[in-house]
Structure formats: structure tokens, C-alpha cells
Amino acid sequence: MGLPQRLCHDAQxxxxxxxxxxxxSFALLTAAALLSGCQTFAPSAPDxxxxxxxxxxxxxxxxxxxxRAFSQETLLALLTAELAGQRNxxxxxxxxxxxxxxxTQDAGVAERGFxxxxxxxxxxxxxxxxxxxxxxxxxxxxxQRAAAVQLARAGRYDESMTFMEQVLQRQGDTHxxxxxxxxxxxxxxxxxxxxQSFNRLQAKYPDNSQLQFGKALLLQQDGRPQxxxxxLEEQPSKNRPIASILxxxxxxxxxxxxxxxxxxxxxxxxxxxxxxxxxxxxxxxLVAENRLDDAKGEFASLLQQYPNDDDLRFSxxxxxxxxxxxxxxxxxxxxxxxxxxxxxxxxYNLARAYEELDDIPSALIEYALVGPGNDYLPAQAxxxxxxxxxxxxxxxxxxxxxxxxxQPDYAIQLYLIEAEAWSKQRNNERAWQVIEQALEQFPxxxxxxxxxxxLAEKRGDLALLEEDLRFILExxxxxxxxxxxxxxxxxxxxxxxAEAKQLIEQAHQLxxxxxxxxxxxxxxxxxxxxxxxxxxxxxxxxxxxPDHEVAAHLGEVLWxxxxxxxxxxxxxxxxxxxxxxDILRSTLLRLTGAETL
Numbered sequence: 001m002g003l004p005q006r007l008c009h010d011a012q013x014x015x016x017x018x019x020x021x022x023x024x025s026f027a028l029l030t031a032a033a034l035l036s037g038c039q040t041f042a043p044s045a046p047d048x049x050x051x052x053x054x055x056x057x058x059x060x061x062x063x064x065x066x067x068r069a070f071s072q073e074t075l076l077a078l079l080t081a082e083l084a085g086q087r088n089x090x091x092x093x094x095x096x097x098x099x100x101x102x103x104t105q106d107a108g109v110a111e112r113g114f115x116x117x118x119x120x121x122x123x124x125x126x127x128x129x130x131x132x133x134x135x136x137x138x139x140x141x142x143x144q145r146a147a148a149v150q151l152a153r154a155g156r157y158d159e160s161m162t163f164m165e166q167v168l169q170r171q172g173d174t175h176x177x178x179x180x181x182x183x184x185x186x187x188x189x190x191x192x193x194x195x196q197s198f199n200r201l202q203a204k205y206p207d208n209s210q211l212q213f214g215k216a217l218l219l220q221q222d223g224r225p226q227x228x229x230x231x232l233e234e235q236p237s238k239n240r241p242i243a244s245i246l247x248x249x250x251x252x253x254x255x256x257x258x259x260x261x262x263x264x265x266x267x268x269x270x271x272x273x274x275x276x277x278x279x280x281x282x283x284x285x286l287v288a289e290n291r292l293d294d295a296k297g298e299f300a301s302l303l304q305q306y307p308n309d310d311d312l313r314f315s316x317x318x319x320x321x322x323x324x325x326x327x328x329x330x331x332x333x334x335x336x337x338x339x340x341x342x343x344x345x346x347x348y349n350l351a352r353a354y355e356e357l358d359d360i361p362s363a364l365i366e367y368a369l370v371g372p373g374n375d376y377l378p379a380q381a382x383x384x385x386x387x388x389x390x391x392x393x394x395x396x397x398x399x400x401x402x403x404x405x406x407q408p409d410y411a412i413q414l415y416l417i418e419a420e421a422w423s424k425q426r427n428n429e430r431a432w433q434v435i436e437q438a439l440e441q442f443p444x445x446x447x448x449x450x451x452x453x454x455l456a457e458k459r460g461d462l463a464l465l466e467e468d469l470r471f472i473l474e475x476x477x478x479x480x481x482x483x484x485x486x487x488x489x490x491x492x493x494x495x496x497x498a499e500a501k502q503l504i505e506q507a508h509q510l511x512x513x514x515x516x517x518x519x520x521x522x523x524x525x526x527x528x529x530x531x532x533x534x535x536x537x538x539x540x541x542x543x544x545x546p547d548h549e550v551a552a553h554l555g556e557v558l559w560x561x562x563x564x565x566x567x568x569x570x571x572x573x574x575x576x577x578x579x580x581x582d583i584l585r586s587t588l589l590r591l592t593g594a595e596t597l
Contacts, residue, residue: 074100078109090120098125107136107143114146127154134163141170161197168205191222209235213244216251225251237267242275249281258289276302283315292323310341317349326353348375351382360386368399377413384421393430396421412438412445419451428458446472450482462493483507484517491524500524515545523553531561548578552587559591572597 070078081096097113100106110133117126127150133140134147148163198215205211212231219228229251232244245268252261265282272278283298299316306312313332320329330353336346351366364386370379380403387396400418404411415438422431435452442448453468469486472479487503490496501524507517522537538554551574558567574584575597585595 070104070106074104085116090116094120094122094125098129101129101132105132105136107133107140110136111143118146123150123153126150139170141167144170157194158197161194161201165201168201168208168211188222191218194218195222209241209244213241213247216244216247220247220251225254229255239271240268242268242272242278246277246281249285253285253288258285261285262289274305276306280312283319287319287322292319295319296323296325296328310336310339313339314342314345317346321349321353324356326356329353344370344373344375348379351379355382355386360390372407372410376407377410377417380410380414381417384417388421388425393422393425393427397430397434412442412448416447416451419455423455428455431455432459444471446475446479450485453485457489457493462489465489478510480507480510480514480517483510484514484520488520488523491520491527497524497527501528513544515541515547515550518544519547519550519553522557526553526557531557535561546574546577548574548581549583552581552583556587556591568597 077096077100081093081100084090084092084096094113094116097109097116101110101113110129114126114129114133117123117129130143130146130150133143137143144163144166148160148167151157151160151163195215195218198211198218202208202211202215212235216228216231219225219231229248232248232251235244245264249261249265249268252258252264262282262285265278265285268278269275269282279298279302283295283302286292286295286298296316296319299312299319303309303312303316313336317329317332317336320326320332330350333346333350333353336342337350347366347369351363351370354360354363354366364383367379367383367386370376380400384396384400387393387399397418400414404414407414415434419431419434419438422428422434432452432455435448435455438448439445439452449468449472453465453472456462456464456468466486466489469482472482473486476482483503484507487500487507490500490503494500501521504517504520504524507514508521511517518537518541522534522541525531525537526534534557535554538550538557542550542554551570555567555570555574558564558570571584571588575581578584588597589595
């Protein structure tokens with residue numbers, strides 16, 4: 001059965017399971033030839049990693065073994081496979097083992113072939129060799145389990161359940177959970193058939209927790225959380241598997257029953273106080289419930305238990321930020337920087353913490369240290385905003401220019417950040433210059449063209465606005481933002497109301513709940529004299545997004561209908577929120593003769 005134990009387990013080289021050191025290969029080849037047979041392999045680790053030598057399995061002269069005879073052709077093929085593996089020719093190694101597993105029908109060779117195929121992620125050879133192994137070693141629980149898993153991966157669920165049941169009968173650990181998860185993306189009929197198989201087995205083994213857990217997972221995957229929950233709630237509360245407790249808690253959370261999930265996890269922790277997954281789930285649920293001090297304590301306890309887990313350290317820092325414990329957050333974030341872990345996110349959040357402590361110089365330093373990645377552009381935008389607030393706009397522009405040179409992949413977004421910053425300062429000329437410079441470099445970028453169109457509107461250049469927006473729509477006819485912008489401008493700044501309405505209605509069909517589009521649709525109806533419809537649409541927009549511009553529009557529609565008192569009240573509230581709103585003040589001046597109420 002297989003090659004001699006030492007041939008497979010004397011040594012390992014990187015990336016290859018059970019390989020031979022070259023200085024011993026020929027001695028072992030001679031030994032194998034003299035024996036003309038082989039012995040069984042020790043199983044690999046259950047996670048698929050290459051196994052190490054099992055000292056108890058190595059034979060000595062004092063421990064005679066029984067061997068079956070292999071042909072010289074088989075021995076040569078298997079030894080070639082091992083040597084090929086040492087030389088990273090995994091294709092040869094796998095092919096030889098699969099061939100010889102089929103030829104010899106030997107359980108050891110089949111297992112060895114399966115381990116290699118599993119290690120390499122070769123699905124079809126893994127399926128073939130696992131079935132051979134299960135067939136030639138019918139009493140081996142590992143073999144039956146391997147066949148069940150590989151069949152599930154192949155979508156052959158009924159056959160997989162048959163092997164799972166064999167494992168269950170032998171009191172082994174099953175993988176009903178894997179079977180359920182593997183069926184998540186299948187069609188409803190397949191899931192329904194698998195559920196029937198679970199029901200059949202559950203009738204035979206009503207108290208089997210592994211089976212209950214697998215069925216609950218399948219029900220969850222099938223969008224039936226309440227049924228899954230009821231199944232788990234039937235399990236005895238004592239000695240429940242950790243995975244079952246975690247699924248139970250997750251189901252309660254999905255049903256918005258966090259008040260029930262918390263005591264469940266607390267009870268689980270009382271039974272399994274050192275389990276990391278339980279405590280981490282409990283800590284995250286505490287965050288979701290805004291019990292931040294309790295969450296901090298849990299994360300701190302976990303970090304003390306696992307001091308090298310930087311994911312925990314980062315989570316604890318974020319909880320501290322959420323709890324406004326700025327100085328405490330800084331301690332953990334600086335540790336991350338020192339350890340070279342989550343560095344960019346650590347710098348970004350350090351900057352946030354320093355901002356809250358009003359230490360702007362330190363915040364600017366930290367934002368500048370954020371490298372390319374998810375936090376890079378937010379850091380650049382926030383850095384620019386801080387500098388502009390300090391009347392250091394030219395310095396902000398210089399930093400953004402250097403950033404464009406050092407990170408050309410972000411150049412377009414960095415141009416947009418600078419243009420927006422100048423626009424917020426009401427320096428539309430500088431914003432215009434930035435966008436023109438950007439378009440020289442990226443003449444057909446749609447985001448730059450859209451921004452130029454908005455700046456052109458402020459300059460009164462409606463022809464350029466329309467040219468840029470129509471250029472965008474030629475390339476993206478369903479660009480709702482461009483459709484709405486062009487339609488609103490035509491309704492607000494021209495008398496082309498019918499054309500404007502058509503454009504806005506097209507945008508509305510694409511995004512029916514967008515409050516900006518609802519505002520535009522209300523405004524064009526107002527221009528067309530449809531006052532009741534205009535009021536309805538603008539009220540809906542105001543409800544969804546209480547913005548000063550929407551308030552100006554709705555107030556005007558109310559005003560012309562004789563509802564001046566309600567209009568004044570609406571404008572008054574809007575001015576409290578946006579006292580420097582140009583559109584509000586111009587609307588008031590036009591309708592009431594004064595810029596204030």
C-alpha cells in the first residue's frame with residue numbers, strides 16, 4: 001500500500017508535500033526495490049497543508065510490516081512523481097499518482113494522489129482520487145469524509161450525503177456545514193433536493209448536532225432565517241458547538257434581535273471563555289449596540305490574549321475613535337505604525353484623532369504619510385480642506401501638484417479635489433484653471449468634463465456647459481447625473497422647458513428616488529405652470545433631502561400659490577442650516593424684496 005513511509009515523510013521542501021532530500025533518494029530507491037512493496041501513508045493535516053512526518057508510523061527492523069507487491073513500472077512511476085515534486089514539476093507528480101491510483105487500486109497511493117491534488121487545488125483529480133481512496137478504504141473515516149467534500153464541491157450532493165452518512169454512522173466529524181455552504185449558489189431545485197436529504201437523515205438522527213447545524217446553514221442560505229433559528233433553538237444549551245452558537249447569534253442579528261443575541265453569546269463565553277471567535281463576535285455586537293466602553297474592554301482583553309494580532313489592535317483603535325477616546329486610540333494606532341501593520345489606515349486615523357484634539361500640525365503630518373490605497377484620496381482631500389481653512393490654499397495646491405507627480409494614477413482625482421477646494425472658497429477662476437490644466441492632460445475624461453460644465457454654468461457659459469454634458473451623454477446615454485444637470489439648467493436658465501422636462505424625466509426613470517432629480521422635476525413642472533405637481537415633487541425631495549436649494553424651490557412654489565406663511569417658515573429654517581446660501585438669499589430678494597426674513 002503506497003511507497004515506504006520514509007520515502008514520503010523523511011523530508012519536505014518548500015511548496016511540495018512529503019519530498020525527498022536528494023542525498024538520500026537513491027538509498028531509498030534501493031530499499032524500495034528490495035522490499036518490492038509499500039506501506040500506508042500517514043494522513044495530512046485536515047486543512048490541506050502538507051503533513052509532517054509521523055514518528056509513530058515510521059517502521060524499524062524491530063517492527064516488521066506486511067507489504068503488497070508492486071510492479072517495477074509502478075514503483076518507478078511513483079518514485080518519478082516524488083522526484084518531480086522536488087523539482088517543482090507538480091504536473092508530472094500529480095499525473096503519475098492519479099494514473100497509478102487507478103492502475104493499482106491501492107488505498108495508500110490513492111490517498112497520496114488526493115493529498116497532492118488537494119494541495120495543488122486540482123479539483124477533478126482530487127475528486128477522482130478521493131473516490132478511489134474511499135472505495136479502497138471503506139472503513140477509513142478520513143477517506144469517506146474526503147469523498148463527501150469533493151462530491152459536494154462537484155455539485156453531486158446526493159452522493160455526498162451518502163458518504164456523509166457513513167461518517168456519521170462511525171461517529172466521525174462530518175462536513176454537513178460545507179455541504180450546505182457549497183449549495184448556496186445553486187438553483188432552488190437543487191437546494192430543495194438537498195434539504196429533503198437533510199430531512200431524511202434528521203429523521204434517522206434527530207439529536208445529531210452536526211446534522212442540525214448543517215441543515216440550519218442550508219436554511220439560512222435559502223433565505224429562511226426564522227426556520228434556521230427554530231432548528232438551532234431545539235439544541236440543548238449545554239455543550240453546544242461553538243459554530244452553532246455563532247450561527248445562532250448571526251441569525252438573531254439578521255432578524256434584528258440583538259437583545260437576544262447578546263445573552264446567547266455571553267452564555268457561550270461562559271462555556272468557552274477562551275474562544276476567540278465567540279469573544280470577537282460578542283465585541284462587534286457590543287459596537288453595533290453602541291456599548292462602546294464594554295466593546296473596548298472586550299477588544300482589549302482579546303488583544304492581551306493575542307498581542308500579535310494587529311487586526312484586533314486596529315479594531316480596538318477604531319472602537320476608541322468611535323467612543324471619542326482620542327488619546328487612547330492614538331496609542332494603538334502608533335503601535336500599528338511601529339509594527340508596520342495597517343500603516344496607511346493607521347496614519348489616516350491618527351490624523352482624524354489629532355484633528356479632534358485640535359492638533360492640526362500633527363494631523364497634517366499624518367495625512368501626508370498616507371500612501372496609495374483606500375485611504376489615500378480621503379487623506380489628500382482632508383489635508384487640502386484643513387490647509388484651505390487656514391488660508392493656506394497655495395500650499396494645498398502645491399502639495400496636490402506634488403502628489404500628482406508622485407502618484408500619476410490618482411492624477412484625475414487629485415485635480416478634482418483641488419478644483420472643488422477652490423470652488424468652495426468661491427474662487428471659481430482658480431478652480432477653472434485647475435480643470436483646464438487637467439483637461440489638457442486628460443481631454444476626454446468624463447468626470448473632468450462634468451466638473452467643467454458645472455463651473456461653466458457659474459461663469460454664465462451655457463453653451464460650453466451644454467457641449468460638455470452632451471459629450472458625456474454621447475458616450476453614456478444613461479448617465480442620470482448628466483441628464484439631470486442639463487435638464488435642470490435648461491429649465492432654470494432658458495425657456496426650453498419641454499426639452500428640459502424630457503431630459504429630467506429620462507434621469508428620473510433611471511433613478512426614481514434621487515432627491516436631486518425630484519427637485520429638478522418639480523422645478524421644471526413649476527416652470528411649465530404645473531404648480532400642484534411641482535409642490536408634490538418638491539415636498540418629496542425635501543423629505544428625502546432637506547437641502548437649502550430644494551427649500552428655495554419649494555418655498556417659491558408655495559409663495560406663488562398664496563402660501564406665504566408656510567414659505568417663510570420653510571426659508572427661515574433653511575437659513576438656519578445654510579446662512580450663506582446664495583440661492584436662498586436671491587429667492588428671498590426676488591420675491592420679498594429683502595435677503596433676510
